[in-house]
Amino acid sequence: MLFNSIEFAVFLPAVFLVYWFCLNKNLNYQNIFLLLASYFFYGWWDFRFLALLSFSSFSDYFLGIAIERAGIARQKKMLLAASLIVNLGILWFFKYYNFFIEGFTDAFTFFGVPFSGDRLNIILPLGISFYTFQTMSYSIDIYQGKIKPVTKIVDFFVFVSFFPQMVAGPIERATNLLPQFMKPRVFNYTRAMDGMRQILWGLFKKVVIADNCAIYVNDIFSNHTDYNGSTLLLGGCLFAIQIYGDFSGYSDIAIGVARLFGFSLMRNFAFPYFSRDVSEFWRRWHISLSTWFRDYLYIPLGGSLGPLSLKIRNVFVIFIVSGIWHGANWTFLVWGILNALYFLPLLLTSANRTHIETVAKGRHLPSLVDFLKILRTFFLTVIAWIFFRAENISHALDYLKNMFGNSLFKSPIRDFWSMNTGNHLIWLTVFLVLFMLTEWVQREKNHGLEFNEDSRLPYLVKWPIYYAIVIACFMMNGVEKDFIYFQF
Numbered sequence: 001m002l003f004n005s006i007e008f009a010v011f012l013p014a015v016f017l018v019y020w021f022c023l024n025k026n027l028n029y030q031n032i033f034l035l036l037a038s039y040f041f042y043g044w045w046d047f048r049f050l051a052l053l054s055f056s057s058f059s060d061y062f063l064g065i066a067i068e069r070a071g072i073a074r075q076k077k078m079l080l081a082a083s084l085i086v087n088l089g090i091l092w093f094f095k096y097y098n099f100f101i102e103g104f105t106d107a108f109t110f111f112g113v114p115f116s117g118d119r120l121n122i123i124l125p126l127g128i129s130f131y132t133f134q135t136m137s138y139s140i141d142i143y144q145g146k147i148k149p150v151t152k153i154v155d156f157f158v159f160v161s162f163f164p165q166m167v168a169g170p171i172e173r174a175t176n177l178l179p180q181f182m183k184p185r186v187f188n189y190t191r192a193m194d195g196m197r198q199i200l201w202g203l204f205k206k207v208v209i210a211d212n213c214a215i216y217v218n219d220i221f222s223n224h225t226d227y228n229g230s231t232l233l234l235g236g237c238l239f240a241i242q243i244y245g246d247f248s249g250y251s252d253i254a255i256g257v258a259r260l261f262g263f264s265l266m267r268n269f270a271f272p273y274f275s276r277d278v279s280e281f282w283r284r285w286h287i288s289l290s291t292w293f294r295d296y297l298y299i300p301l302g303g304s305l306g307p308l309s310l311k312i313r314n315v316f317v318i319f320i321v322s323g324i325w326h327g328a329n330w331t332f333l334v335w336g337i338l339n340a341l342y343f344l345p346l347l348l349t350s351a352n353r354t355h356i357e358t359v360a361k362g363r364h365l366p367s368l369v370d371f372l373k374i375l376r377t378f379f380l381t382v383i384a385w386i387f388f389r390a391e392n393i394s395h396a397l398d399y400l401k402n403m404f405g406n407s408l409f410k411s412p413i414r415d416f417w418s419m420n421t422g423n424h425l426i427w428l429t430v431f432l433v434l435f436m437l438t439e440w441v442q443r444e445k446n447h448g449l450e451f452n453e454d455s456r457l458p459y460l461v462k463w464p465i466y467y468a469i470v471i472a473c474f475m476m477n478g479v480e481k482d483f484i485y486f487q488f
Helices: 006-022 027-043 047-069 073-110 128-143 153-161 174-181 189-222 229-260 278-284 287-298 308-326 330-348 368-389 393-403 413-417 424-441 459-475
Strands: none
Touching: 006 027, 006 229, 027 047, 027 153, 047 073, 047 128, 047 153, 073 128, 128 153, 128 174, 128 287, 153 174, 189 229, 189 424, 189 459, 229 368, 229 393, 229 413, 278 287, 278 330, 278 368, 287 308, 308 330, 330 368, 330 393, 368 393
């Protein structure tokens, strides 16, 4: 069930009405209902994977209790190891088995040794990378003494499967989300209205920006030998905008939907393309994953402490693992290595914490230096995104080769008009400009349509904005497209 589908437009109001008008006086009934709604939401894609979701939830629920009750440190470690093995084992089998089989086959063939590994026809369960990381962090936090295991099994099951965020994040921590299932929730009109605005902004990002950029991105990447270098560069820029609009749009909708039910999810994006260096970019992009790797991998490995060799190792480990997390393809590995190379000079010169505050905070425009830094950072991320988008390494290298050829400084206008999209390109350009201006103006807020309660913006201005976004969503809406991060 897609957030931008008719089915979800029926599902959400129905769940909302039952939740608040029929069950608002009984916390346990609310949680049970949310669990059933979440399983229905997830099972809409493929009900067979509900068994896998239930198994993952059962194992970590009982292992969490066992870790807490274990009398000696060795037993705790063994139980934590069991939790990690179960979660990573499930993830490895469904996501990486065929990748490793192909790798072994290629390696043995290269050395002249016959090896035939059988590929399996494995369907990747939706959201598996997200909910396995969420349950792993729960077990780790219990082991480290940060939280106590939950006693009500329903509370834990709904924590794992909470439908707004389970498929593509944010990857929630038990320290933040679990307690919210254990205390009464009261409907808050102000928070709910802000949630509705965030949902609307997320739909705009997805339906108007991401899905319409995809039309040109798919054409350019599929036929990159037919276009000049400037068109390929713009294709990379459009993919950067597409993946941001698609993924942050999902996060906005998820956070907004959760607010309708009285929950606060962690922020996942903070206007990352206004970053002045790669370190700032990673503090603002997919925050729930980057902080997960920081807390559960980077810091335990030693972080930025210790000798130079340890710092370099840890930076590469964190970005390589991040690349592999995204999928079983060498392109993701190269994408991770590129980001490590971008980040390394900042760490070695102790400049990785230079830009903490929002750019041009309290001002309308950035300084020329900040503007040039933003352009440089965006260009570097676009180069990395080309590997992320490409089908394989050869495709990415060939794309870059053609992009940096003699035609880089030729006009791309003829190429874009040759795609025969009529006035679509003009409308998309208009919406892209409005989108970027809105994001810039709102960069110190949590989302593009956040208004302070004491905002001087009158209703006669706000409501036309809302209606204009709804009209744009209908006008630019084509075929329903899955969110990009569903594949991860």
